[in-house]
Amino acid sequence: MPTGLSSRLPLSDNPHRMHIRVHTQADSFERLAPEWRALQQQLTFDSLFYTPEWQQLTWQEFGRGELQIVTVHDDAGALIALAPLALHEGVLGFAAYKEISDYLDVLVSPGHETAAHGALRDWLAGPDAPAWQSLSLTNIIESSSTFGILADVLRTQGWQVETPVEDVCPIIALPDTFDAYLAMLDGKERRELQRKLRRAAEESRVVIADDPRTLESDVRDFLALMKASMVSKSTFMTPEMELFFQKMAAVMQQAGWLQLAFLEVGDEEPRTRAAAYLNFIYDNNVLVYNSGLDPLKYSHISPGQVLIAKLIERAIGEKRRLFDFLQGNESYKYGLGGKDVVLRTLDAKKA
Numbered sequence: 001m002p003t004g005l006s007s008r009l010p011l012s013d014n015p016h017r018m019h020i021r022v023h024t025q026a027d028s029f030e031r032l033a034p035e036w037r038a039l040q041q042q043l044t045f046d047s048l049f050y051t052p053e054w055q056q057l058t059w060q061e062f063g064r065g066e067l068q069i070v071t072v073h074d075d076a077g078a079l080i081a082l083a084p085l086a087l088h089e090g091v092l093g094f095a096a097y098k099e100i101s102d103y104l105d106v107l108v109s110p111g112h113e114t115a116a117h118g119a120l121r122d123w124l125a126g127p128d129a130p131a132w133q134s135l136s137l138t139n140i141i142e143s144s145s146t147f148g149i150l151a152d153v154l155r156t157q158g159w160q161v162e163t164p165v166e167d168v169c170p171i172i173a174l175p176d177t178f179d180a181y182l183a184m185l186d187g188k189e190r191r192e193l194q195r196k197l198r199r200a201a202e203e204s205r206v207v208i209a210d211d212p213r214t215l216e217s218d219v220r221d222f223l224a225l226m227k228a229s230m231v232s233k234s235t236f237m238t239p240e241m242e243l244f245f246q247k248m249a250a251v252m253q254q255a256g257w258l259q260l261a262f263l264e265v266g267d268e269e270p271r272t273r274a275a276a277y278l279n280f281i282y283d284n285n286v287l288v289y290n291s292g293l294d295p296l297k298y299s300h301i302s303p304g305q306v307l308i309a310k311l312i313e314r315a316i317g318e319k320r321r322l323f324d325f326l327q328g329n330e331s332y333k334y335g336l337g338g339k340d341v342v343l344r345t346l347d348a349k350k351a
Contacts, residue, residue: 018080018119022128023069029056032069035079039107045141047103048257048282055084055096057251061244062097064088066130069095072119080109081116090133092124100244102169102287102326103343104139106146113145121153135348138166139327142342151346158351166345170338172323178313181337189335193309200301203267204274206310209260212253218260219249222276225292229304233292249278257282263307265298275303277311285322286315308336 023032033052040046048054059067065088072081083106086095094104108116123129135154140146151161175181182190209218223242227234237245252258259279264271275293279286293304315323325333327343 017075018115019073019075020119020123020128021071021073022123023071024067026060026067028067028069029059032071032082035071036082036107039079039082039109042109043107044110045143046283047105048280048287049096049101049103049139050105050107053251053255054101057244057248058096058101059086061240061247062100063095067095068092068130070120070123072116074112074115080112081120082107083120087130087132090131091136092130092132092134093136094138098138102139102289103141104137105141105144106137106150108145113149117145117150117153120150121157124154125157133349135346137346139343140166140346142344146346147344151348154348160349160351162347163344164347166343167327168329168340168342169327170325170329170333171341172312172325172337172339174312174316174320174323176316178316181312181316184337186335193305193336196302196306197309200263200303200306204263204265204298204301204303204306205271206307206314207262207264209262210253210258215249215253215260216246218262219246221262221273222260222278222292225273225276225294226290227292228294229292230295233290245278252280259286259311261307261311263303263310265301265303272297274298274301275307277307279311281320284320285324286311286320288323288325305332308332312336 029052036052040050063086065086068085068087070083070085071079074080084095085092094101096104098104106117106120124132124135137146147163151163154161172181175184182194185193209215223237223245227237249258249260257280259277259281261277261279262273263275265274266272274297275291277291278289280289281287288308291304291308312323325338329340
């Protein structure tokens with residue numbers, strides 16, 4: 001189907017007329033961006049990973065198959081839903097690379113869930129959809145209407161639908177003060193954290209690297225610490241992924257969403273960067289995307305734990321709402337007060 005044309009699908013079980021449009025060109029992210037962002041502002045749960053900026057960047061760097069950005073419009077032409085999809089080897093899934101995109105979903109305007117998911121179901125079942133064999137939508141928060149409604153309407157087609165747990169994202173709901181945050185922790189965890197902060201206070205400082213002129217070298221420093229921290233991160237950080245991180249940092253910084261933080265140690269300049277976190281600030285939340293540290297130098301001050309604690313303190317001082325550790329159930333996240341948000345996958349196969 002030509003890009004941008006409505007399929008005008010009849011929706012027999014929906015009292016409102018909905019119109020599907022499928023956008024297949026690489027410039028669709030930019031063309032749809034104004035409406036896309038307006039739709040995001042309506043969401044109960046929004047994420048940086050839903051944005052056209054993130055979706056475009058990850059598609060450009062890692063996209064495979066045929067782009068299928070599906071938009072649902074009401075009879076007045078208003079955008080009520082958007083599903084950034086791609087078809088690859090018979091599997092229809094999200095266009096963004098799942099390994100680097102912690103949250104993904106079909107974006108639906110509140111109050112239009114039944115109509116929007118019904119329209120998407122009709123498109124999937126109709127002749128205008130690409131020749132998909134299975135549907136696999138990953139990294140979706142458990143409370144999403146994608147599970148509450150889309151899974152059910154797909155079952156009405158007689159399709160086999162499963163919604164297994166994919167991962168968890170431990171999140172801290174931030175209180176008003178750092179003292180109140182410390183009081184939330186288990187007594188042993190609180191005392192240990194306070195001890196580490198006192199020990200590191202005299203010989204370390206937190207630096208937020210926010211100068212566009214030094215961003216490239218700052219990201220190189222971050223990547224070096226990330227690769228040094230553990231073998232799995234070093235293996236993950238291929239030349240292709242290093243290039244993505246450089247491009248991604250530039251895009252995020254330009255959008256005002258990047259927080260690149262270092263714990264610097266020493267009395268003389270230049271100080272040694274002992275630990276680093278690459279975070280995002282989005283929707284007044286802190287998203288902890290990745291980290292690195294030198295596992296040998298300065299281990300006596302626990303630089304990684306000190307830095308993350310100082311960033312939590314900074315977030316509280318800036319009146320952020322949530323501190324989101326993103327995907328992974330590493331024990332340190334729970335020691336710092338993280339509570340799980342569950343992510344699921346929606347898998348569907350035609351009968």
